[in-house]
Structure formats: C-alpha cells, structure tokens
Amino acid sequence: MTKRYWEDFEVGKLGEFGRKRVSAEEIKEFAAVFDPQPMHLDEEAARTTPVGGLCASGWHTCGMMMRMIADGFLLNSSSMGAPGVEEVRWLVPVRPGDELTVRATVLGKKASGSRPDLGFLDMFFEVINTEGTCVMTTRTNLMLARRAADAPKGMAPA
Amino acid sequence: MTKRYWEDFEVGKLGEFGRKRVSAEEIKEFAAVFDPQPMHLDEEAARTTPVGGLCASGWHTCGMMMRMIADGFLLNSSSMGAPGVEEVRWLVPVRPGDELTVRATVLGKKASGSRPDLGFLDMFFEVINTEGTCVMTTRTNLMLARRAADAPKGMAPA
Numbered sequence: 001m002t003k004r005y006w007e008d009f010e011v012g013k014l015g016e017f018g019r020k021r022v023s024a025e026e027i028k029e030f031a032a033v034f035d036p037q038p039m040h041l042d043e044e045a046a047r048t049t050p051v052g053g054l055c056a057s058g059w060h061t062c063g064m065m066m067r068m069i070a071d072g073f074l075l076n077s078s079s080m081g082a083p084g085v086e087e088v089r090w091l092v093p094v095r096p097g098d099e100l101t102v103r104a105t106v107l108g109k110k111a112s113g114s115r116p117d118l119g120f121l122d123m124f125f126e127v128i129n130t131e132g133t134c135v136m137t138t139r140t141n142l143m144l145a146r147r148a149a150d151a152p153k154g155m156a157p158a
Numbered sequence: 159m160t161k162r163y164w165e166d167f168e169v170g171k172l173g174e175f176g177r178k179r180v181s182a183e184e185i186k187e188f189a190a191v192f193d194p195q196p197m198h199l200d201e202e203a204a205r206t207t208p209v210g211g212l213c214a215s216g217w218h219t220c221g222m223m224m225r226m227i228a229d230g231f232l233l234n235s236s237s238m239g240a241p242g243v244e245e246v247r248w249l250v251p252v253r254p255g256d257e258l259t260v261r262a263t264v265l266g267k268k269a270s271g272s273r274p275d276l277g278f279l280d281m282f283f284e285v286i287n288t289e290g291t292c293v294m295t296t297r298t299n300l301m302l303a304r305r306a307a308d309a310p311k312g313m314a315p316a
Contacts, residue, residue, distance in 0.1 A: 034221035036228055037237075050238055058240070059221050063192035066217050070194055079195070080208055081248075082216070088243040 004077045006119030006144035011106050016128075017072025018101035020064050022056060022094055030060040055093035061100075061136050062088065065127050068102040078145035080118065086139040094136075098129045107139075111146070119146050162235045164277030164302035169264050174286075175230025176259035178222050180214060180252055188218040213251035219258075219294050220246065223285050226260040236303035238276065244297040252294075256287045265297070269304070277304050 024043070031040035035057035038045035046054040056064075094100070103126040112118035120141050127136040182201070189198035193215035196203035204212040214222075252258070266280035278299050285294040 030221075033225065035224045037233065037239075039239075057224070058242075059217070059224050062220065063188075063217050066193045066215070067191070075195065081195075081197075084216075084245060084247040085243070086245060088246070090240070090242050 004073065005147040006078065006109070006111075006121070007147050009106055009109065009121055009144070011109060014104040014106055014123075015072065016101050016103045018068040018099075020068055020100045022064070022096060022098045022100065024054060024096035027054060027056045027060065027094075027096060030063070031057055035059055051093050053093075053095065055095055058088070058090040058136070061090070061094050061127060062138070064100060065102050065125060065136065065138065068100070069104065069125065072102065072104070074142075078147075080143040080145055082140050082142050084140070086141070087137075089137045090135075091137070092129070092133055092135040094127075094129065098135075100135070101128050102126065103128060112143075117146055117148065119144055162231065163305040164236065164267070164269075164279070165305050167264055167267065167279055167302070169267060172262040172264055172281075173230065174259050174261045176226040176257075178226055178258045180222070180254060180256045180258065182212060182254035185212060185214045185218065185252075185254060188221070189215050193217055209251050211251075211253065213253055216246070216248040216294070219248070219252050219285060220296070222258060223260055223283060223294065223296065226258070227262065227283065230260065230262070232300075236305075238301040238303055240298050240300050242298070244299070245295075247295045248293075249295070250287070250291055250293040252285075252287065256293075258293070259286050260284070261286060270301075275304055275306065277302055 028041055039049040039051050039055055040057045043054045105124045106121050107124050108122035110120045112120065120143055123140050123142055125138045126134045129135050186199055189195065197207040197209050197213055198215045201212045261284040263282045264279050265282050268278045270276035270278065278301060281298050281300050283296045284292045287293050
C-alpha cells in the first residue's frame with residue numbers, strides 16, 4: 001500500500017476499522033494496572049455498581065480504539081502524532097464479549113499556518129459494538145506531513 | 159479515611175497525587191498492545207521520529223494519570239464515573255525515567271438537575287514530570303453520589 005500524506009485524505013467518511021473482541025481477562029488486566037475501580041476489576045463487585053456488571057475502563061476503550069486506528073490507516077500514513085483530544089464521550093459500557101470497530105470521519109482539513117510541511121485533519125472517531133451501538137466517540141486533530149515535505153529541497157511541487 | 163461525597167469537595171486545589179516512575183519497558187509494553195507507533199515501540203526507531211527518542215503513548219499517560227487519581231482520592235469517594243473527557247492536551251513527551259505526579263483542581267461544582275442523588279465536579283488534572291514541567295492536562299466532569307443518597311428514604315436532610 002502506498003503511504004498516505006495529508007493531501008491524500010479527503011473530507012468525509014474515511015472508513016471502518018477493526019474488529020477487536022474484548023475479553024473479561026483483558027478488562028480486568030487493564031483495570032488492575034490503570035483503573036482499579038470495582039466495575040472494571042471484578043464481576044461480583046461490578047454487579048453492585050451503577051453499571052450493573054463488569055465493563056471496560058473508558059481509558060481501555062480509548063486504547064483499543066487507538067490500536068484499530070493505528071492498524072487501520074495511521075501506521076501507513078505520514079502521521080506526526082496529535083497534540084491532544086478535543087473530547088471523549090463514553091456513551092455505553094463496553095462488556096466482555098463485545099466486538100468493537102472504529103468508524104473514522106474526516107470533518108475538516110487545514111494546512112499549518114506556521115509550518116509548510118504540515119497539515120491537520122480534524123477527525124471524528126466512533127467506536128461501534130456488536131449490536132451496532134456507538135459506545136464511544138472522540139474528536140481529535142491529527143498532524144500529518146505534507147507530500148512536499150519528503151521531496152529534496154528545491155524540488156517541492158509548485 | 160472517611161469516604162468523601164460530592165458535598166465534601168470544595169472548589170480549588172484538591173491535592174497532588176502519585177508518584178509514578180515510568181520505565182522504557184512499560185512504555186514499549188503498552189505500545190505493543192495499544193499504540194504501536196515507532197516513537198513508543200523501539201528506542202532505535204524512535205530516534206528518527208520528530209520526538210527524537212522513545213516516549214510514552216499519550217493514551218498510556220492517560221492511563222497512568224487515571225491510576226494516580228484512583229489511588230489518590232477517587233476510590234475513597236462516592237464516584238459514579240465520568241461521562242467523558244472535555245479535552246486532553248499532550249504538551250511534552252513522557253520519557254523513560256520520568257516520575258509523574260497529578261495535580262488535581264476542582265474548577266466548579268454543580269448539583270444534577272434531574273437526579274437529586276447526584277452531583278458533578280468540573281475537574282482539571284495536570285500531570286507533572288520530574289522537572290516540574292506539565293506534560294499533560296485533562297478536563298473532565300466527575301459524577302459523585304451526594305451524601306443524602308445513602309440515607310434511608312424519607313430520612314434525607316432538609
């Protein structure tokens with residue numbers, strides 16, 4: 001596959017990536033290290049919490065989303081990372097046995113004002129579960145190198 | 159320690175929590191599962207990236223922050239979770255050997271309009287490294303049970 005630069009992305013739906021099956025073991029493993037709250041850590045304890053049963057830490061879902069984004073298109077792009085995330089919405093608990101995919105949409109494109117070798121993609125990501133329900137959304141600005149940035153000095157297209 | 163309810167939190171600085179020492183092994187382990195980009199995965203490959211060396215995935219830093227928040231005050235509170243995150247800013251790369259702490263500030267408090275047993279805390283978290291530099295900030299609304307919610311029906315304070 002040809003590596004994709006900022007110029008190669010168009011505003012609109014980019015694609016649907018994944019799928020990732022979530023296991024109870026993974027949920028509890030992540031929670032033990034990063035988010036040891038009862039609803040993420042133990043089936044029995046989770047039953048008495050407001051979510052009524054074991055569910056993944058929201059940060060775990062962020063991680064699983066990131067992996068699907070990376071494998072889906074980011075590792076094959078000129079990505080330079082992201083300065084942050086505009087918002088994360090945890091809408092529906094992620095349960096053991098769920099199979100997740102990510103729907104990626106380019107909401108907007110903007111060339112960098114200060115760096116001619118850089119562009120931004122205003123991205124919207126939806127994490128979808130087995131039933132087709134959106135369990136999480138995030139919005140973030142990805143930084144990507146522009147195609148000209150790889151050309152030798154003085155060889156950049158006009 | 160007495161469990162803290164929504165009423166027990168005051169607007170202003172809540173405290174500084176942690177500390178968490180970050181190892182190269184942890185950075186690479188997290189990246190292998192959730193964010194396999196060269197700058198998080200391998201020292202050699204990371205040298206040729208814009209960040210110039212191995213650094214933690216931003217989502218890994220989110221996870222480490224969450225753990226310090228949980229241990230610091232959340233597990234000993236009436237927390238009911240969070241509907242999401244308003245923003246995340248990754249300001250400075252987190253490097254192997256960094257020791258992180260979290261500074262937590264309550265920016266505002268709001269009782270729930272629809273649920274008398276619930277309140278919100280508008281929280282600002284800053285992750286600080288060994289040099290005292292802020293490497294990441296997040297802003298989020300925490301949901302906490304109100305004290306009266308534990309009282310038997312009809313026994314709630316006036």
